[in-house]
Amino acid sequence: xxxxxxxxxxxxxxxxxxxxxxxxxxxxxxxxxxxxxxxxxxxxxxxxxxxxxxxxxxxxxxxxxxxxxxxxxxxxxxxxxxxxxxxxxxxxxxxxxxxxxxxxxxxxxxxxxxxxxxxxxxxxxxxxxxxxxxxxxxxxxxxxxxxxxxxxxxxxxxxxxxxxxxxxxxxxxxxxxxxxxxxxxxxxxxxxxxxxxxxxxxxxxxxxxxxxxxxxxxxxxxxxxxxxxxxxxxxxxxxxxxxxxxxxxxxxxxxxxxxxxxxxxxxxxxxxxxxxxxxxxxxxxxxxxxxxxxxxxxxxxxxxxxxxxxxxxxxxxxxxxxxxxxxxxxxxxxxxxxxxxxxxxxxxxxxxxxxxxxxxxxxxxxxxxxxxxxxxxxxxxxxxxxxxx
Numbered sequence: 001x002x003x004x005x006x007x008x009x010x011x012x013x014x015x016x017x018x019x020x021x022x023x024x025x026x027x028x029x030x031x032x033x034x035x036x037x038x039x040x041x042x043x044x045x046x047x048x049x050x051x052x053x054x055x056x057x058x059x060x061x062x063x064x065x066x067x068x069x070x071x072x073x074x075x076x077x078x079x080x081x082x083x084x085x086x087x088x089x090x091x092x093x094x095x096x097x098x099x100x101x102x103x104x105x106x107x108x109x110x111x112x113x114x115x116x117x118x119x120x121x122x123x124x125x126x127x128x129x130x131x132x133x134x135x136x137x138x139x140x141x142x143x144x145x146x147x148x149x150x151x152x153x154x155x156x157x158x159x160x161x162x163x164x165x166x167x168x169x170x171x172x173x174x175x176x177x178x179x180x181x182x183x184x185x186x187x188x189x190x191x192x193x194x195x196x197x198x199x200x201x202x203x204x205x206x207x208x209x210x211x212x213x214x215x216x217x218x219x220x221x222x223x224x225x226x227x228x229x230x231x232x233x234x235x236x237x238x239x240x241x242x243x244x245x246x247x248x249x250x251x252x253x254x255x256x257x258x259x260x261x262x263x264x265x266x267x268x269x270x271x272x273x274x275x276x277x278x279x280x281x282x283x284x285x286x287x288x289x290x291x292x293x294x295x296x297x298x299x300x301x302x303x304x305x306x307x308x309x310x311x312x313x314x315x316x317x318x319x320x321x322x323x324x325x326x327x328x329x330x331x332x333x334x335x336x337x338x339x340x341x342x343x344x345x346x347x348x349x350x351x352x353x354x355x356x357x358x359x360x361x362x363x364x365x366x367x368x369x370x371x372x373x374x375x376x377x378x379x380x381x382x383x384x385x386x387x388x389x
Contacts, residue, residue: 016105079297116164173214
């Protein structure tokens with residue numbers, strides 16, 4: 001018997017494969033060159049006659065202006081490509097329309113990420129060496145993921161952060177958080193039997209990355225979902241709240257040593273350092289024009305404060321430096337109008353944008369590709385009935 005697939009089914013499978021690739025392609029410069037043509041191809045294939053999102057110009061125009069005024073300057077070609085990539089993300093939204101994202105591809109992505117974490121955790125030589133070649137990084141041992149050789153126990157486990165194929169645990173946590181938010185938003189109203197296995201595995205994978213922001217955002221996403229789904233009894237909702245409060249008490253009093261549970265250190269070290277770098281830029285920038293419209297190329301930024309990090313390490317700093325306060329505010333307005341036009345599911349997916357404050361989504365171009373792809377599917381499934389997009 002010959003298998004037959006409708007056009008929509010083919011589109012759904014191609015979309016799912018594209019999502020998996022956006023998460024697991026090797027993290028080298030080559031995929032970045034493929035992003036724009038890939039975005040255009042997805043845009044053409046999956047629009048399915050859906051109208052253009054009317055507020056795209058809010059983000060596109062300031063970025064285009066920053067690009068034009070900086071072209072005469074000595075900016076790198078990489079910066080021009082990057083700016084064009086970010087502009088393309090906004091210009092093509094919603095990237096997909098009327099095509100659903102199948103759960104199987106979200107699950108495949110999660111399994112691949114968790115599997116890579118396990119490979120480095122137990123140091124399976126054949127597989128870890130293969131991952132080393134596929135996902136090269138300059139400093140293999142920077143987060144301890146490659147140096148673990150001893151048996152697994154509670155005493156040594158808490159000292160390691162598992163970044164898996166991403167190597168950087170913060171990027172790994174960001175990817176996992178996007179998957180969690182997308183899965184819950186796209187499966188609203190389904191049974192706990194469908195939701196729990198994915199959510200629990202994803203939450204545990206986020207926890208072992210040691211990412212404080214990822215831990216907090218994933219907990220918020222799960223609690224918000226419990227209160228949005230009216231089928232869930234009040235008992236389970238308030239049990240979740242009490243569990244969260246108990247978890248906070250445990251975090252504040254625990255001596256376990258897991259990085260993701262050490263919230264106070266996050267404010268003292270990571271957050272304060274990023275603030276100092278950003279404050280340093282504002283203190284030394286004497287051009288109002290540049291403050292408003294940016295430099296485009298963040299490689300030109302050289303901090304003067306003595307800190308352990310030498311870049312903004314967060315979208316707040318990167319976006320303002322590249323596109324100025326005008327571009328940064330325009331992007332915030334864009335997301336505000338976008339999420340305002342969605343139903344209650346916006347409360348599930350919106351917290352992911354907190355990565356803009358502590359790390360990066362928009363200026364981490366690969367992450368932004370995955371983010372906008374999932375967001376397009378969520379937007380299509382949960383937009384308000386307001387006429388045109």
